[in-house]
Amino acid sequence: MKVSQIAGFLGSGKTTAVMKIVDELMKKGHRIAIVVNDVGEINVDAKFIESHGLKAKEIAGGCICCQIAGTFSETLAKLHDSYNPEIVIVEPSGVAIPWGLKRAAEYSEAKADMVIEHAPVITLVDATRIDLLVKAVKRLVETQIREADVCFVNKVDTASPAEIARTEAMIREMNPKAEIAHMSSETGLGIEYACELIVNRISPRYDEAVEEELLKKQYGG
């Protein structure tokens, strides 16, 4: 089962993008489930998801390390057993840590007969609000950009060229390794490319081997 995280801060256009991506993937014949955490919009999402014959579950906010791990892995295991999706699109909270969700996703392997793969971690950055985001929630935005494989500069249809350039420069500064692409959830620009990434590319697993090495180094044994 492949897990695709589409991150971004509140108002970054995540929900619209997720729904368009899901529509597109379903048109291509993929079996999709969605896990959302945008608590303010869960009801809307749930209705949408229901109407599309998808399966929705929620994941928790709150404590970053343990609560999400248990809840999310349980959610994925249940999704696998009840619906067996090919791809699970995850719309995490703006305060979730992408590697934490990767690790939690892999925990679900112990709870169901499956192997987890990760699609590239996608982070949406709202070019029209970049100045506000940097002022208001810089640290959270930084965390999401730092851990992204691909950053989509979103809302490029309404952002000015200067805003787009500033957003790209900020992404490059925070995560020089991330690929940068453009999206407009409203017009559909970039949706096809996001789908291609999700289907055809892989992001590394949360590497327990690396963690083991670090722990060994720390403990000297």
Add this chain to the structure above:
Amino acid sequence: MADMTHIERAMAGLENKPADRLMTYPIACGVNRKLIGNGITYREWAHNPKMYAQAFIEGQKKFDFDFAIGLMDLSVMAGDLGAHVRMDEQNTPFVDEPIINSIEDYEKLEVPDVKKGRSAVLIEGTKLYCDVLKSQVITAGFVEGPLLALTQSAGAERVFMDMFTNPSAVHRALAVMTDYDVEMTKGFGQTGCAGLCWDYLWGNYSCLGDAEYDEFEGCSKYALKLNALTLKEGMAVAIHNCADLPHLDTQIKKFNPSIYSMAYYPLIPGSLTASEVIAGGYADKTLVAGQIDPQLFIRGTTEKITQVTKDLCQEVKTALCKRGLNNSPKYIIASGCEVPPDIHTKMENIAAVVDTTKKYGKFDT
């Protein structure tokens, strides 16, 4: 050195005196409901003060911890304010329908009656286990700090954005949450617990810088006020923060708690190991507790968690020695966050942490 009692050992740590061994408290709370009869559901445990207390009493009997600290979950206050809490056996409970969905909603918050709901279960249950356990171990209640209670009630993303776009609304809501916490603190003050553990989760550099944390929690209107009230009510201040990059200078050096519980994230640059925490002077005046990965209690084998505990004991003893804190139990071998209350959690792994600390945490080994 002869074996000490749990309380003698804790007092030695608090007073910077030598002790027989390191202390241990895997934060095993909701999971102890499995020890009552044939096990009860989380919902039964979290809604009945007698059952809530009984779990801690049974946990103490079975594992022989050095402390008893009564964490329920982080949705108690939001739930009593009206948010819907999802509660089942595999997950830690969480808010799935917040009560704050607009700026206007911040204004509608009112302090609920702490003699009702799960707030009352928490306070009454704490009194019941303290009555039984306070002669054996240092006891503490557990309560959510105002900013955590607010993010649980509104969703963290919303609150973080509103801190910038509508700070006055957030401050008004935090004032109500602080008043709620005042009532909770006074309630805990009547339970006989020796300490009160505050969950100040958002003191986290991944989310807030020093200035923002000071404005929205660390200042005299909120955390400092509650810390002072805790002391006034006759309880020591303890703090739990399982964030990846906690504000240690503020929460340890400025807040000056007796106990500080924290986690370690090996893959996060800047997350401090136990030895780095000790070397940084954070255990000089405070008992620091940590940092075993909570997921090991579900996923790890008993052999693995035993080895991790053994290694942590050695690391801590060496670091204490280097810091000149020889033989003083300034660091508590604990989980970095609550042992997951998941029904699949391995109780034998909790026992392994305690037993391994008793053996390898001795200062003469």
